[in-house]
Amino acid sequence: MRSRLFTLRSLTYLAGLVAIIALMLYLHHQARKRADSTDSTPIIRDYPEIRREGTLRLCTSYNEGGIKAQGGELSGLVYDLAKVLQQRSGLRVEVVLENNWEKALTYLSSGQVDLVTRPTASTSDIDTTRFRLFGQEHSGPIFLIQRRADSTTFVTSQIQLSGRTITLPLASPYRLFLEHLSEEIGEAIHLEEDSLYQAEQLAMQVASGKIDYTICTDKEAQRFKTLFPELDCTLPLSYSFRTAWLLRRAAPALSDSLSLWLKK
Template sequence: MKSRKLIGVYAGLLIIAVATMIMLWRLKTMQKAEILPRDYPEIKQEGILRMVTEYNQSGYYVAGDTIEGFQYELSQAIAKLSGLEVQTHLEMSLAESFQELEKNKCDIIARNIPITSDIKEEYLFTEPIVLNKQVLVQRTEEANKGIKPLRNQLDLAGKTLYIPKDSPARLRLQNLGHEIGDTIYVVEDELYSGEQLAIMVAKGDIDYAVCDQQIATLSQKQLPEIDIKTDISFTQLQSWAVRKDSPILLDSLNSWLDQIRKNGTFNKIYKKYYQ
């Protein structure tokens, strides 16, 4: 009797083990299916191009009853050329955007990403979309009780500068600290974008922020209290990013961007936001 009971127990355990193995195998299969390469043929077949950008005037924002933003309008121009529907997802963190790209949750990161040698090893980048650089956002002399804005990078020693989380300015400020031989205190704000930090500078909540020149230029139109004339970095080429396994999509994007430049659409959109 005991032997029969033991055999029954072992059989039950064997069934559970086999069932568990089957479930794990199915789970792995599903995970593999989720990260299958998604290049232009798959995108064209579905008819949807997924992009992630940030919520600001450079990316995507709502103004009254209309949607605007440099990246958004550029993507809509591409939609007209390609015949694809562009679905837009918003994510302020650049690091999170790259994770979404890797997980096939989006096809393009549509934001002004500085092209560096390190990042080029991990992703593919379109032909440069804009030339950009990092600038210091501070108050004007008139808005800062007669205190003149900083013009020499050496004067940043001991100062506290705010940047958005994952901002490309972080590495530049670290290098700048080494260059001037002193400490520059950098605070990465997890909640606020470059635009919002510029507002905080204008209000006097913080003294200094660093953001893209394009963002700073857009902010200055509404915030005459800020000064953006002090450069932090050299001019950089900035582009959109796609996965390494999407070379056909990259070629298509470059072709569409070239057509948009040639027919004048790009300049029209660029001037609307940056000039």
């Protein structure tokens, strides 16, 4: 009798345990389905939604963001762009500064910003199912930044970079060019990524001897000649290429509106 009672209780406990495990698996599956559904659903934030809120947000890096002028007012290309867009659109235009490229893309896809105004190489690894290139234009080559007076690290040709290390900002859109360059010269160029700094801060690190090389665009090279006379920014690492800004793929009306505002 006791044996039968023990067996009955064991079966009851086992059935309860199986039911609990089955419920946990079901809830986990449902949560995954909801998460997957959320991740795959595009953010609906196009021009009508932006107009209703009354605010357009631009995202750029700290270097691209500009500097403080007299009176504490921020000035620079992006702030000049924000003023133009505000005047022509009637919207309030905010500038969001973010150095981390992956975070900038997350802000864009989630609707926290509406336009990434950091120049992006058209051949970069951009997810064109989520983003669209906007305002493409030709840019000059990428230049190597190195110390002018350091004979142990100074190079005068691309092939001399074999076996050397170039430090880039994290998720730099120009990494692809350097990988292609490494293939072209047939020797490995080591690439390291810095998660904290952009071109200007990395140029400072080259000047101080903390790193040997980084890169910059043609516009940055012109500016760095004045800021860092001890640096050499004259060795090109690429031909000219096309750059663009980024919009959400699901914002065609905003793309049309921006084209109209910026044509005036």
